[in-house]
Amino acid sequence: MDSKQLDLVFAALADPTRRALLARLSEGDNCVAVLAEPFAMSQPAISKHLKVLENAGLISRHSAGTSRFSHLEAEPLREATEYMEKYKRFWGAKFDKLDAALAAYQEENTDD
Amino acid sequence: MDSKQLDLVFAALADPTRRALLARLSEGDNCVAVLAEPFAMSQPAISKHLKVLENAGLISRHSAGTSRFSHLEAEPLREATEYMEKYKRFWGAKFDKLDAALAAYQEENTDD
DNA sequence: CGCTTACAGAACCGATTGGTTATGAATGGA
DNA sequence: TCCATTCATAACCAATCGGTTCTGTAAGCG
Secondary structure: OOHHHHHHHHHHHOOHHHHHHHHHHOOOOEEHHHHHOOOOOOHHHHHHHHHHHHHOOOEEEEEEOOEEEEEEOOHHHHHHHHHHHHHHHHOOOOOOHHHHHHHHHHOOOOOO | OOHHHHHHHHHHHOOHHHHHHHHHHOOOOEEHHHHHOOOOOOHHHHHHHHHHHHHOOOEEEEEEOOEEEEEEOOHHHHHHHHHHHHHHHHOOOOOOHHHHHHHHHHOOOOOO
């Protein structure tokens, strides 16, 4: 996953409405009107959020009649998680220098 | 980790300069001037980015003489990773409904 | 004391974001 | 055919973002 894509994924996740949409989609595909229901927000606002998620690769969409269904695509989430796990060796309150060195050595060294 | 804090962490991670700063800090604490070196950007711009990282809890800072050193704080990264792992059951190309149901059952159910 | 270095803060700027309302296009149904 | 439903797009707006330059402040040093 390149840097630009990470920009989009993290930016998409930085909004609580979009995270809630993803959470909802984890329970199953759904159409715009139904997805919009829980929010005190207009339909075009939700459509915009869905487009942001789509651009980040976090959802795909397909039409059925007059409805468009959104489908969760988790792969970018996996890759973003993988990115963050580069920092796993700093987790946990205590680790001595040997631990850190070993952990660092074991890791694939990716930049960015 | 509450929703507001997730906003800040993901928003902080959504910028490539800030991700690069974190990567640099994973090699050790450093002061502003040195951190700024690799970037074609003014010192105040870097100071702003560091403040964003600090507000997200991703770094802490301490002064030493005229310098201020930034220190990586990985805990919010761990928590954000934890958040994303809610979607772990959707990773991997194949999984049948039983797998999904089991994975869902095993999971703590956090909202947002 | 006076100079330099390291950094933060303020003021400013253009671009982007997150929302709105209004409109239009495509589908399905009477 | 005509109408209703679903949704996207356009135009607009205020607020935020990411950068700039200029200035101020605090610490170290001659």
